[in-house]
Amino acid sequence: MDRRKALKFTGSMAAIAVAGPSLLSLLQSCKNEARVDWQPMFLTSEEAAFVSKIVDMILPRTETPGALDVKVDIFIDKVYAKLYDAEAQENVRKEIERFNADCISDFGDSFVNLSESEQIKVLQKAEDNSGQFGSGVWGTTVGKPEPVGFYRSLKSTALWGYFTSQEIGENVLSYDPIPGAYHGCISLSEVGNKWSL
Template structure:
């Protein structure tokens, strides 16, 4: 093999290696959207599809990462597996099954299989009919704390998982690490006014 052929083959190999991720992402984009790309620790496949669909519809990818990008669904499944007792786990499964049964009764399909318009209608109905969190004053509840139901509880958990993820905390929200940067020697003029706490 001469040098020219070796360079051509090397260039093709490098191009194929560089282009492979793009081709794979195109193939993945064309794949069926309701398949799972992760292995649930607690939920079965249909329940995990529900959770992923719920997360994706609540927090879709825009200019910022979506809920699936930060793996909020995987985190919640793991949370169910590791922190819920047996009765709590049974209640989660019963709630998911009831949510899907309600969707089937109203729209003819489980939540994960609904169109975007039907998912929006489902969310609007649950938003209107679900109990609200109690009002708070200085971090404490005002009045008795009533159960908020599955929809609002799951929505709150998804938002918590999303905003407490490292990706969102560091790259989307303003990030000021505690206790902050240490600069041991700096001119007094740069300090400015005395800081209030």
């Protein structure tokens, strides 16, 4: 790519950044929060512990960082605080309460206090009973969407926070801040890892 094209690309990325400053600042602000003194903006301490436990189970640390390593729980709290209206926030609280009520009914305690095997059973049941996001074309849902429910929505937000984090974008996914030339006809094996940009 020549310099002129690189500058054009950089300019268009700057325009995107200006168009969505709230979302970009939301993503950026999570990486600066310290784990030990994190004060949730929206969630209560019990609700924050619940969200942290679920995202840690969905995206645990393996050879790659886990959800808690890239502060997905802090990201979710900020999404609830800054992007949800009062009605949606109240619904989140009710859904967390309902989720824990089901845990108490089935296993005798709230989710964070269950054993790991019980938590896995709870998540498997939630996975089985959740609706699926409809397929989409270019960001638009195709067909009539079905309600996905709280668990699937939380999981989707966790994945969003995880894959848009700087750590995952730069060090796990393939990353090239100024992509090279366009090669329209290459074999899939040459593409390699998924790209973060």
